[in-house]
Amino acid sequence: MIGQSSIGDNDRLLTLFTKDFGIIRAFAVGAKSVKSKRGGATSLLSYSNFIIDKKRDTYKIIEAAANKIFFGAGSDVVVLSVAQYFCELCTYLGPQDDTADEFLRVILNSLYFMIDKRKNPVLIKAITELRICAISGYAPSINECAVCGSNDTENMYFMPDNGIILCRNCKKGKEIFLNKTILDAMRHIVYSDIKNLYFFDIPEKDILALEKITEKYIVIQTEHRFSTLDFYHSVK
Numbered sequence: 001m002i003g004q005s006s007i008g009d010n011d012r013l014l015t016l017f018t019k020d021f022g023i024i025r026a027f028a029v030g031a032k033s034v035k036s037k038r039g040g041a042t043s044l045l046s047y048s049n050f051i052i053d054k055k056r057d058t059y060k061i062i063e064a065a066a067n068k069i070f071f072g073a074g075s076d077v078v079v080l081s082v083a084q085y086f087c088e089l090c091t092y093l094g095p096q097d098d099t100a101d102e103f104l105r106v107i108l109n110s111l112y113f114m115i116d117k118r119k120n121p122v123l124i125k126a127i128t129e130l131r132i133c134a135i136s137g138y139a140p141s142i143n144e145c146a147v148c149g150s151n152d153t154e155n156m157y158f159m160p161d162n163g164i165i166l167c168r169n170c171k172k173g174k175e176i177f178l179n180k181t182i183l184d185a186m187r188h189i190v191y192s193d194i195k196n197l198y199f200f201d202i203p204e205k206d207i208l209a210l211e212k213i214t215e216k217y218i219v220i221q222t223e224h225r226f227s228t229l230d231f232y233h234s235v236k
Contacts, residue, residue, distance in 0.1 A: 001046050002087040014042055014061070015091065016050065019104050022095035026052055026059035041066040045073055045083055047108060068108075072115040079114055081232040082121045086110060086128060088228045093136045105194055106131050113198050122236075123207045124198075129214040130189045131197065138163065138221040142186055145170055153180045160217045176213055181206045186213075 002023075003015030012031040016024050031042045041048040041064035051063040073083040086107050094100055106128060114124040133139060140163030144151045147170035155168040157175030165183070166175055178186070181202050188200055202210070219225070 001042060001044055001048065002090045004042070004044060012042060017090045017094055017100065017104060017107070019101050020099055022098050022100040023091065024052075024059055024096075026050070026061050028061045028064070031061075040069055043069060044087070045070040045111065068112075070111050070115050073111070076121075077235045078232070079121050081228065081235050082114065082125050083111060085125070085226060085228040085232055088226050089128070089132055092224055092226070093132060093222065102194065103132065103135050106135065106197070109194070109198065119198070120207060122211050123202075125232075126207070126211040126214040127189050127197065129211075129218045130186060133214075133218050133221060134190045138218070139190060140164065140186070140217065142183065142190065153183055156183050158186075158213060160213065160220050163217065163221065178213075179206070182210050182213070185210055 001014055002017050005013045007013050007027065010030050012028045014026050014028050014031075016026060018024060028042045040046060041050075042061070046066050047068040047070075048064050048066045050061055053060045053062050070083065073080045090103070090107060094103055110124050110128045113119045114121050130140075140158075142158070142163075142165050144165070145156070145167040146164035147166060150167040150169070152167050156165045156178045157168070157171045158165050158178050159175050165178065166172070185200065185202050185206070189197065215229070219229075
């Protein structure tokens with residue numbers, strides 16, 4: 001569950017990100033009541049099973065059962081800010097009335113590794129940003145120099161405006177230098193099987209540099225200001 005708003009004293013309108021239908025909004029009658037059995041399953045950052053009734057264009061939750069509730073996000077303000085950012089990524093980039101299997105898997109796995117496995121939230125944020133870009137049609141082309149085809153991994157530069165890399169001989173002066181560690185990490189994030197996506201590590205200085213690149217890239221490519229990033233930067 002990636003969003004909610006109050007309706008009256010006891011009801012909620014939930015924004016759900018689903019595997020089969022992407023984003024849907026559904027009413028949860030009585031969800032705010034302390035006696036409601038749906039409370040946990042309809043809470044923010046919960047991964048739940050729903051039985052939903054649809055009448056015309058209106059969805060109503062009939063039953064809800066939680067599979068996993070990411071309680072740990074609230075214990076660390078940076079982790080919480082990244083988790084909220086993931087919810088906004090889903091809201092803005094997630095498909096509607098279409099399947100979202102890989103997108104959902106990335107978000108769930110990112111929350112799991114960040115909260116339960118306690119992996120560096122800055123690295124998880126960078127992984128999620130770049131992989132979600134690739135899933136959503138904004139995949140960068142980072143196999144070789146876009147001009148001459150060189151694959152000199154020691155001297156490559158990234159252009160976030162168009163998602164290409166250039167070698168030292170072809171660069172024009174405004175590109176971002178990628179050391180071999182960062183370039184290899186970006187290629188792993190974009191091209192690896194999702195089963196292997198999170199199983200790498202890089203030095204702290206490279207994590208910080210990678211995150212600046214992936215954040216700049218997703219903001220430029222989507223032409224969208226993610227409000228949750230302001231909160232993230234205020235607490236980081």
